[in-house]
Amino acid sequence: MDKIGDLCCYFEQFLFTKYLKDNDINVKILQREGYHNTNENSDLMLLEKSPLEIKRWVDNGWFHFPLYKSISEESLHSIYTYLWEMFNIKHNRTYKKII
C-alpha cells in the first residue's frame, strides 16, 4: 500500500513541477531546514534525543514537522509544549475526530 502514498508524492511533487516548468513558469526550491527526506534519519534521531533542537528550525521562518514518523510520545510532548508556549496556544483540548 506504500506505493499509493508514493504515488501522491510522484503526482504532486514531481509530475506537477514538470508541468509548471514546461509551461515556462519559473520554479524555485528554497533550502530550508526542517524534516525532509535527505536529512530524515539524522533529524529524527536528534529530535528523539533532544526535542528542543527544534528551536534551530524555528529561526528559519518555517519548517516541516515529521508528524507521521516515529518519535516517542515524551519527545513529541516536549516539542508540542515548546510550540504551544511559543505561539501562546491553549492546549489540552479534546477533539471530535469523526467527521
Added chain:
Amino acid sequence: MIDVIYTYKQYTESPIHLTDRGIDMMRISVESSNKFHRTTLHCCKDSYSFFKTNKIPFHNIIVLDELSEIPKSKNPIWSYPKIVTMKYQTSRWLHMDFDCVLTKPFIEYEDDFVFGFHDSSLDNIHIHPATVYHIWDIYFWWFFRLHNTDDNKFKWDFKNIPNAGFMYCNNPSEVKKAIKLFEKQIGYLMNWIRLEICVVILNNFFLLSI
C-alpha cells in the same frame, strides 16, 4: 500581505490521521500562521463541520464544490485536492500542509512558484545512499509505470524534487493555465492510476496470503 491557504478533502469516514496529536499539529500550524497572515481553508462540504466543531481557527473557510465532487476512496490521491485549490486563487498565495509551521511573516519572492524545501536533492557535495534509494523507490518506480515512453527522458528532472508541503505562488493566473493543461493531459493518467491502485492492492493481498 498574502493569505496563507490550506486544503482538506475528506476521503473516508474516520480518517486515520485525525489523532489528538494530528489535530494538535493542525492547530499549531493554523494558529502560528494566524499570527502573521490571514488564513483560509478550502475544504469539501463533508469536512466543514469537523473544522468548525474542533474550532480550528481559520479566518475564513471556503467549501469548494470541486473538492466535494472528488470521489471518496480508501486509497486516496491526497495530493490532487491541493492542485484543485490552487485553481481557485486569484491573488498571490502561500499554501501550507497541516504539518508545516510558519514562525515568521513570510517574505515574498519574485519567482513565479516557490517550494519551501526539497523532498530530495542530488545537488549536494555528499549524497546519502538513502536519498538515491528514495528517488529510485518513489520517483523512478512510478515514472517507469506511467511515463516509460519514447519521450525525451532528459526533460525529466530527478536531480531536485520539491516537497509540496510549503508552496508560494506569485503568478496565480499562469499557474492556473498550467493546471488546466495538467488536468487535461493527465485525464488518461488518472484512469490509469486508479487501475494501478487496484493492481497494487491485489498484489499486496496475494503477498499477504502467501
